[in-house]
Amino acid sequence: MSEKDDIAILPRYRFPEFSESWKTIKLIDIADYRRGSFPQPYGLPKWYDELNGMPFIQVFDVDDNMCLKASTKNKISKLASKQSVFIEKGTLIVTLQGSIGRVAITQYDAYIDRTLLLFEKFYRDIDKVFLAHSIQQLFEIKKQSAPGGIIKTITKQVLSEFTVQLPEKLEQQKIADCLSSIAELISAEEKKLLLLNNYKKGWIQKLFPAEGKNVPEWRFPEFKDSEGWETIKLRELADYRRGSFPQPYGLSKWYDELNGMPFIQVFDVDENMCLKATTKNKISELASQQSVFIEKGTLIVTLQGSIGRVAITQYDAYIDRTLLLFEKFYRDVDKVFLVHTIQQLFEIKKQSAPGGIIKTITKQVLSEFTVQLPEKPEQQKIANFLSGIDDLISKQTSKIESLKCHKKALMQGLFPTVGEAWK
Known part of the structure; x- marks a missing residue:
């Protein structure tokens, strides 16, 4: 056995009940995958149906938390669906254009665009959440060596040659559960941030005049009798x-x-x-x-x-x-x-x-x-009020960033790093 063969592939951090070496395997040997589809050219009204259409997944709709956004930006018409690809809830997908390397497990049935890859069949008994994290981590590593930290393009063929490391199924599940717990915590904090942003947006609509008017819907008491803006x-x-x-x-x-x-x-x-x-x-x-x-x-x-x-x-x-x-x-x-x-x-x-x-x-x-x-004192009052909300938003954003950094560090420890091996 060569020195290379003698080196075990192991992560830095490990749950105590596991000790077996991880296996390196090409993505093409793990699963069967393909691109989605959509009739061309984009933009024709007949391809869309916002009232009765089905969700249509494009790169924009894949969030950075390994989920889809709550609803897709567009809905596909019955006519266009005949030339697209339907995927069920729970499908693993990867973005191939734009924000390349975003990964998600879909939380609703939908049709999918050609700018994304969908996993159709698995040749191994694999935990899907673990694989999603593995692919995401793989793209993070690829970005580090890309000019400017940006992967400009990726094809199905190139992706097929990517290699991932796999432990036994039970260890996959343990890692997936651990990372999912942190992801759920991040998601909960992001919902709080969304509420704060919506709260601010609501106040801005009240504190500034609507189009065609020169007074806002709501004014601070000391300015109620002031002139129009x-x-x-x-x-x-x-x-x-x-x-x-x-x-x-x-x-x-x-x-x-x-x-x-x-x-x-x-x-x-x-x-x-x-x-x-x-x-x-x-x-x-x-x-x-x-x-x-x-x-x-x-x-x-x-x-x-x-x-x-x-x-x-x-x-x-x-x-x-x-x-x-x-x-x-x-x-x-x-x-x-x-x-x-x-x-x-x-x-x-x-x-x-x-x-x-x-x-x-x-x-x-x-x-x-x-x-x-308005007059300068009213400007200052509005600015101070909105700045107070901005401070809350900033603190919540920092909290989320800290959690994301914690998750990133944990992933780096729970997955073997490319180029690293442990005897």
């Missing part, structure tokens, strides 16, 4: 411009991860009206000469990708051309209030956009947007 174009309220970055992107001389300054791109703007704790990239001194520096406390808006995300920066940084920065205000306005106002404005614009997505926005178009302003 003033309507003003954004360009009359402030001076703003795009950021900048030398072209082309990607040249190593533009970046300095060791000594560089934070460089804000769309990716770095979080959903909570703040930047992420650190930017994905740091800009070099050479590139900074062709970029735009902004101080902590600057109001910014994303113009590409996730359009309409707004933030007040919490650290000094340089900023990319895909974002707008507010440089000077012509009115005495509460910055936090204005952030909420702009965010609410984009939410309204999304409601009238095809598919609820704003595909593009320019500085010129943004300049014609109108906002409504």
Whole structure:
């Protein structure tokens, strides 16, 4: 027996009742799988039936908690279902495009798109939840070696050559039960976060005037007799411009991860009206000469990708051309209030956009947007009230992130790491 054959495949952490080595096996030898399907081209009304149609699973509908979202974004018509693939509740699926490598065990019957893979038959007696975690962990490892931590594409053929490690069935079940308990806890905390976000959304709808009105549905008592809010174009309220970055992107001389300054791109703007704790990239001194520096406390808006995300920066940084920065205000306005106002404005614009997505926005178009302003004291009162809810949301988000980190660390211990073996 060679030295390689003599090495046992074992995880770092193990339940005491198990001692056998894990087996390495190709995914193609574990199960039979195929892509879903959907008639082309996408978008034709005859393929959809929101009233009487069946759920239709696309990449968007696969959550990051190994489940589907509560309901799919689209429902498939009877006509389109004849050219799609039906899957029963409890089917293991994997996303192959977009957010590649998301895994789920479906919790309802549905039809499935061609951008996902579905497992149809298993050649081994395997715990499905364990396999879902194994595949998810496998994609996490693959992402670490991918440029920028992103897997840009994956095919069924490439996936077939992936190898996974399998213990005996009882150990699979034990690991699956352990991870499922943490997943359930995370899910419960995410539901609390959703309630907080909906609570905030409800208050924003009450605290800001509805379209076509100049007073909100609800006002703080001290402002009940105040005048209606003033309507003003954004360009009359402030001076703003795009950021900048030398072209082309990607040249190593533009970046300095060791000594560089934070460089804000769309990716770095979080959903909570703040930047992420650190930017994905740091800009070099050479590139900074062709970029735009902004101080902590600057109001910014994303113009590409996730359009309409707004933030007040919490650290000094340089900023990319895909974002707008507010440089000077012509009115005495509460910055936090204005952030909420702009965010609410984009939410309204999304409601009238095809598919609820704003595909593009320019500085010129943004300049014609109108906002409504009360007097400064009322702005501050609204800003303080909403900031209080934001603090609760931030704490709940941190709690969820801590649980996810705990689960990730546990998975790294419960599954053998690629390249690691234990005698």
